[in-house]
Amino acid sequence: MSTTTYREAFRAGLREALAVDDRVFLMGEDVGRYGGCFAVSQGLLEEFGEQRIRDTPLSESAFVGAGIGAALGGMRPIVEIMTVNFSLLALDQILNNAATLLHMSGGQLGVPVVIRIPTGPGRQLAAQHSHTLEGWYAHIPGLRVVAPATLADARGMLATALIDPDPVLIFEQIALYGASGELADDAGPVDLDHAVVRRPGSDVTLVAYGGSLAPALAAAEELAVDGVSAEVVDLRTLRPLDTETVLESVRRTHRLVVVDNGWRSGSLSAEIAARVAEHALYELDAPVERVCAVEVPIPYPRHLEEAALPGPADVMAAARRAVG
Structure with missing residues (x-):
């Protein structure tokens, strides 16, 4: 085991991908000479050269489209979009091209592109950069959507994504980049098909993903002090959702709290609650609780940003309501 940061884990995944397959290249704004907006690709230009680490113009639609074209041509492009709000400028390419070409070509045109997208609040980046x-x-x-929340997933999801025949979007939590922890020296590719139980429990299920996993785990630790055993499920892959792992947990605990950094209306938390209601309604001993971001543009001031986001205290309160 070695101590590393999420940023370094992502970089290690990129370095390995570039080293083992000549078809792989990284492209995006400032990924080369600047080393990436969040320093994830720092040093890779010097190691692999300008043909493999390609700085692009400031046009998300153009360079995401170029990545799609490269994937159609047999390459394995990794496209970095600087932050998630800028992905909206490439939504036409992602939705109308990457996600649909396999279907519209009758299976003839696969688009094995990987798009890395820094995402989420928690670093005082104000309303336009905290989505x-x-x-x-x-x-x-037509898309696979993944959200690494642990060092092992940060290190290993890219390798699995690059062998997927479909477009894969990797959402990397900006607030986690500088966090550190222990990672196995032999960490490698990880499963992209299944959610995982990060902490077993018997009284209530806490479902989280990406940036909401940390407050869920912190809440579970505090709840244990009070004698409440919380099971924490990390979704990991958001499309396709591993519904069965969530249902199995609910059948054990009979209570559900969904923690989501997104807004409540039309959210992933709503989808999870609906699936549990469809398939395990009579397993529930309490209404489903949802802990989501306050439905406002994320504020800039630190105290207001923290107030707008789900924290451990909010998760604990929801779990206690469910158990009570």
């Missing part, structure tokens, strides 16, 4: 839009993209058939 949590993973749920929007999880709505789109």
Whole structure:
């Protein structure tokens, strides 16, 4: 085991991908000489050269479209969009091209492009740069949408994404980049098909993903002090959702709290609650609780930003309501 940061884990995944497959290249704004907006690709230009680490013009539609074209031509492009709000400028390419070409060509045109998207609030980046839009993209058939929340997933999801025949969107939590922890020295590719139980429990299920996993785990620790055993499920892949792992947990605990950094209306939390109601309604001993971001543009001031986001205290309160 070695101590590393999420940023370094993502970089290690990129370095390995570039080293093992000559078809892989990284492209995006400032990924080369600047080393990436969040320093994830720092040093890769010197190691792999300008043909493999390609700085692009400031046009998301253009360079995401170029990545789609490269994937159609047999390459394995990794496209970095600087932050999730800028992905909206490439939504036409992602939705109308990457997600649909396999279907519209009768299976002839696969688009194995990987798009990395820094996302989420928590670093005082104000309303335009603090979005949590993973749920929007999880709505789109033809895409695989993943949200690494642990160091092992940050290190290993890219390798699995690059062998997927479909477009894969990797949402990387900006607030986690500088966080550190222990990572196995032999960490490698990870599963993109299944959610995972990060903490077993018997009284209530806490479902989280990406940036909402940390407050869910912190809440579970505090609840244990009070004698409440909370099971924490990390979704990991948002499309396709691993509904069965969530249902299995609910059948054990009979209570559900969904933690989501996105807004409540039309959110992933709503989708999870609906699926549990469809398939395990009579397993529930209490109404489903949802802990989501306050439905306002994310504020800039630190104290207001924290107030707008789900925190451990909010998760604990929801879990206690469910158990009570």
